[in-house]
Amino acid sequence: MNGRKRALFSLERIPAKWVICFIFLSGPSIISSQDFTETWTGSGTRWTSNVCDLNITTSVSGLRNNASVNFSTGLMGCNIPNTYSSNTIVNRGALAPFLDFGTNGKGILTFTFSRPVTNPILHLDRLGGGYGFGPNANSALLTLLTPNLTLRRLAGNGDHFEVTASTITRTPDQLFGNNTTSECGIPTVGGAAGSVQIEGIVTTVSFEFELNGADGFADAIEVVWEFYCDFDKDGITDDVDLDDDNDGILDTTELGGNPTLDTDDDGQIDSIDLDSDGDGCYDVIEAGFSDPDGDGVLGTRPDIVDSNGLIVNEPDGYTAPQDIDANEVFDFQEDTTPIILRQPIDLVACEGDNVIISVSLQHPNSLKWQVSTDAGLTWEDLANNTSYSGVHLEELKLWNVSPDFNNYLFRAQIDFCTTQIQTETVTLTVLESPSAGINGAKLFCFDDTPENLFDYLEGNPDPSGTWSPNLSQGNGLFNPKIDSPGTYTYLVDNGFCTPAESVVTVEVVQMPIISNIEVIEFSDNNSLAFEVNGNELYEYSIDGIDYQEHPFFDRLEPGSYMIYARDKRGCAVTTATAVILGYPKFFTPNNDGYNDHWNIIGSKDMAYTIEIYDRHGKLLDILNDSSKGWDGKFNNKDMPSTDYWFRFSTDAGFTKTGHFSLKR
Numbered sequence: 001m002n003g004r005k006r007a008l009f010s011l012e013r014i015p016a017k018w019v020i021c022f023i024f025l026s027g028p029s030i031i032s033s034q035d036f037t038e039t040w041t042g043s044g045t046r047w048t049s050n051v052c053d054l055n056i057t058t059s060v061s062g063l064r065n066n067a068s069v070n071f072s073t074g075l076m077g078c079n080i081p082n083t084y085s086s087n088t089i090v091n092r093g094a095l096a097p098f099l100d101f102g103t104n105g106k107g108i109l110t111f112t113f114s115r116p117v118t119n120p121i122l123h124l125d126r127l128g129g130g131y132g133f134g135p136n137a138n139s140a141l142l143t144l145l146t147p148n149l150t151l152r153r154l155a156g157n158g159d160h161f162e163v164t165a166s167t168i169t170r171t172p173d174q175l176f177g178n179n180t181t182s183e184c185g186i187p188t189v190g191g192a193a194g195s196v197q198i199e200g201i202v203t204t205v206s207f208e209f210e211l212n213g214a215d216g217f218a219d220a221i222e223v224v225w226e227f228y229c230d231f232d233k234d235g236i237t238d239d240v241d242l243d244d245d246n247d248g249i250l251d252t253t254e255l256g257g258n259p260t261l262d263t264d265d266d267g268q269i270d271s272i273d274l275d276s277d278g279d280g281c282y283d284v285i286e287a288g289f290s291d292p293d294g295d296g297v298l299g300t301r302p303d304i305v306d307s308n309g310l311i312v313n314e315p316d317g318y319t320a321p322q323d324i325d326a327n328e329v330f331d332f333q334e335d336t337t338p339i340i341l342r343q344p345i346d347l348v349a350c351e352g353d354n355v356i357i358s359v360s361l362q363h364p365n366s367l368k369w370q371v372s373t374d375a376g377l378t379w380e381d382l383a384n385n386t387s388y389s390g391v392h393l394e395e396l397k398l399w400n401v402s403p404d405f406n407n408y409l410f411r412a413q414i415d416f417c418t419t420q421i422q423t424e425t426v427t428l429t430v431l432e433s434p435s436a437g438i439n440g441a442k443l444f445c446f447d448d449t450p451e452n453l454f455d456y457l458e459g460n461p462d463p464s465g466t467w468s469p470n471l472s473q474g475n476g477l478f479n480p481k482i483d484s485p486g487t488y489t490y491l492v493d494n495g496f497c498t499p500a501e502s503v504v505t506v507e508v509v510q511m512p513i514i515s516n517i518e519v520i521e522f523s524d525n526n527s528l529a530f531e532v533n534g535n536e537l538y539e540y541s542i543d544g545i546d547y548q549e550h551p552f553f554d555r556l557e558p559g560s561y562m563i564y565a566r567d568k569r570g571c572a573v574t575t576a577t578a579v580i581l582g583y584p585k586f587f588t589p590n591n592d593g594y595n596d597h598w599n600i601i602g603s604k605d606m607a608y609t610i611e612i613y614d615r616h617g618k619l620l621d622i623l624n625d626s627s628k629g630w631d632g633k634f635n636n637k638d639m640p641s642t643d644y645w646f647r648f649s650t651d652a653g654f655t656k657t658g659h660f661s662l663k664r
Helices: 002-009 251-255
Strands: 019-022 034-036 041-043 046-051 054-064 068-075 093-100 106-118 121-127 139-144 150-156 161-163 167-170 192-199 201-212 218-223 226-228 339-342 347-350 355-358 360-362 367-372 395-398 408-416 419-422 426-431 440-445 466-468 486-492 500-509 513-520 526-533 538-541 552-556 559-567 573-580 608-613 619-624 643-650 655-662
Touching: 054 068, 068 106, 093 106, 121 167, 150 161, 161 192, 347 355, 355 426, 513 559, 513 573, 526 559, 526 573, 552 559
Parallel strands: 019 218, 347 426, 440 500
Antiparallel strands: 019 121, 034 226, 041 046, 046 054, 054 106, 068 093, 093 218, 106 201, 121 192, 139 167, 139 201, 150 192, 161 167, 339 360, 355 395, 367 408, 408 419, 408 426, 466 486, 486 500, 513 526, 526 552, 538 559, 559 573, 608 619, 608 643, 643 655
16 A cells, blocks of 8 residues: 555656645735745644644545545645646645545545635646546546535636536546646646635635546545735734845745844845845845846835835735745745756657757746747747747747748747846757548449549548558559458658558449349249349349339239349349249130130240140140140030149149139
8 A cells, every 4th residue: 555655646657647736825915925834744644734823734534435545745746737826836845645435435535724714726736537547537526515615616727627616526537648647738638737716714624535437546635735924814924024125025935934044144134135045136036026226125216115114115026936946945045047058959840740849957047938930030939829838948849830830940048137048049840741641432333443542532642652452453553353342551651750641441342143033933922032142232123123122022923024133332233034933813715816825824935834634634735835825625626614724844843733714
């Protein structure tokens, strides 16, 4: 268990997991400093931290179905994207509750404050993820249990950061791609992040946790609290409330709890030292405040202060000073003169690639990337958008570069006090990626002439590609009489960019073959049934006009029939002949030219004999395949109206007997 907890808390080692960063800001204040709960102490489920004059205590309750919570400490590993906090929390000390869901279990994690906090803002980071169990997302479902409180979504890194009045989660059970381990700066991919306001006066906050999604069994939560130090709760600190040197930085911030702190050892404590770190840049500037007249004091003289000595006639000051490198040391208390350790280099990319241009700096204060599209004549500061991210980081990311980016120039500029430091200029070369077009399909009839499969690719494929498997006539020509139907892949490779491929799916309609004709004849319900061999959907007819779905025809009159089978896509029609034998039930030999002879029906092109008998078994006549039929006479005398019997025999050994009537 301990090993698993350590692995979950190491953000470098687990690419897709659940980590939630909680950051609470107290109610509005314009003059207090900010601080963090960077030191946690405790054991079991009770851990405490103190910041300003506020004690924070954890507790766990309501565990069921083997759910459990274990705590450890570490460093905050990833900053959440938001606009509601002026500080970053990367590498700050954090408390890490490990939430084990057990077997679909639940539990309650509670934070108790020693004094009320109004309308805190909850910043969540790395909510949900794949967690190594498979390609689908899952998440912890956090349900607010404390009454009289309401959740309100302020911001998020995508639609999958879901907040209701009482719940927070990441959309579960989504299929991830190959880049789901990244979170910072990439919206909606991997973990969700965002900002939620807890509306109300908060002394105790309880969240029930449970699994939301198909996979996963645990969640490591990093917890950092952030507050404005407002000890007397009136918006102004009341124990150390003066800005001794009028640089816009509160003394409590400058001294950090050490009343004799002297960062640069120049004999002046930081609260009365306009350049606390001795790097030649005034604290007010390194803190991120205004000093238009350059005297190291907040704003422009004359200064107007209140009864506590705070300047009140300037638009800034008295907020958390900058810590651009997020090393938990304010910039005004460390020498942050930027030093370029590694220059950026020229890059070659393919169309559609994601590109990183990087620089290594010591103290990358106020870094910003710039671009020139006119060979360096003018430069423009970049902004984070769909094309660029990390515009203030040492790694500038370019997304889905287009040929328009070819020969763009890039550089990083670092603003330090009143000076600007620029890196070397780099050139981006963008090559057009190979195009294999868009997948296509082709239907051949079995007797079609060969055609080039290239003509059936959609889009604009490059003509220099190769086909696989090989075709009998080469060059992409498909011959339906020789080549096999299936999937043929078109590959384009320019030797530098990622090869592109597409496919053409080929079908060949085969000639239908009629077989196994079955005939029911000499019947009150004569019928034809047959089989058709082939790989298509067929329809059938016995007159070549009306077609039906099944190869079975009944209620047929005796005679010769032409059978038709055709595929539904119009490529081919196959025919065969079938004969249904029968005989008339009566005949009227009265020489009126109609029904004057009796014979077998449907016997054309067949060798046969027919013996005619009276009811006493006397042989009256013998017919064959050349006979016109029996005329109702015996020895040239008319036979009476009655029933007569026949025996029909073929050379193939088929025999049929029956009777019919003679009517006069």
